[in-house]
Amino acid sequence: MPFHGSNQYINNNYKKIQKNNSLQTLRSISSPNDRKHYNHERVSSFTFVKASLTVETALVLPIFMFAICFMMYFTEVVRIQAEIVNELYKQGKHLALYSYVYNQIECNSIIDSGKIENLVTGSLSNLYVKDQVKKELGEDYFANNNIDNGMSLILSSYIKENDMIDIIAIYKIRIPCNFFHLKNIAVIQRARIRGWIGFEGTNDSNTEEEIVYITEKGSVYHKDKSCTHINLSISYVSMDKIKNIRNKEGGKYYKCEICGDESSYRAVYITNTGNRYHSKKDCGGITRDVIAVPISQVGKRKACSRCGN
Known part of the structure; x- marks a missing residue:
């Protein structure tokens, strides 16, 4: 029995020692220093994620903003091109009219046509086109739109190949900011119009061909140059009376889609x-820009319903 009691005493002491060791271990794990270290690791991880997002934003945002600005400026470049090419075609039509006058004077030998010849076929054409474009768009148009050194027409030609007026404009649009070392955008625009000098037939009956009349954007050809579709009778009437006026077929007149947005006019132009x-x-x-051509050159145009029969 004494021996048995000794063993029981030893076992009880051993259990107490194990329990004390477990409590000491738990206290050591749950100590304030360990909790502080654990919290520090969590804060460090969160700070790292937040800092990485800031760096990514700093890298991506400038590129995104630069791309937006570049696209906005690209629309400005398109606007400039549209305005300039519109003026080139407009001045080309004026030269086409002068070429008709020059052709008539040259054929009839009425007066000395030296000045008109220089304007239509010579170097004065470039000066005329440049001057008219500046007048229409404004003297400071090129400077205000970052066009360096103005506009060059050195490649243009007038009444040379197939009686064509070929206006070729070359200019450079400066980019406000350096984009991958691209300082400017080179632009080449072209306006090609046939001079109004008509068509000369031949006396050879084997090659004689019917001459018809077309317009640049028309979809039909006309056998009679006095057809009312191309030879319009224009009248100037008061805007106050337009509601009561009727055309030849009894129809009303409506606002033109091209020039009808003007708000200050008191009188307008109409045709019957x-x-x-x-x-x-x-x-x-x-x-109507009427051109006389052989009937074989009308392309896909159909005969006019009024004069084509």
Whole structure:
């Protein structure tokens, strides 16, 4: 029995020692220093994630903003090109008219046509086009739109190949900021119009061909140059009376889609066969650029319903 009691005493002491060791171990794990270290690791991890997002934003945002600015400036470049090419075609039509005058004077030998010849076929054409473009767009247009050294027309030609007026404009648009070392955008634009000098037939009956009349954007050809579709009768009437006026077919007149947005006019232009009123006499809706060509050159144009039969 004494021996048995000794063993029991030893076992009880051993259990107490194990329990004390476990409590000491738990206290050591749950000590304030360990909790502080654990919290420090969590804060460090969160700070690292937040800092990485800041760095990524700093890298991506400038590139995104630069791309947006570049796209906005690209639309400005398109606007400039549209305005300039529109003026080139407009001045080309003026030269086409002068070429008709020059051709008539040259054929009839009425007066000395030296000045008109220089304007239509010589070096004065470039000066004329440049001067008219500046007048229409404004003297400071090129400087205000970052066009360096103005516009060059050195490659243009007038009444040389197939009686064509070929206006070729070359200019450079400066980019406000350096984009991958691209300082400017080189632009080449072209306006090609046939001079109004008609068509000369031949006396050879084997090669004689019917001459018809077409317009640049028309879809039909005309056998009679006095057809009312191309030879319009233009009248100038008061805006107050336009509601009561009717055309040849009894129809009303409506605002032109091209020039009808003018708000200050008191009188308008109409034709007896049309159904639109115009604030400008040179509006494309009432002007016709008539060209005489052989019937074999009308392309896919159909005969006019009035004079083509």
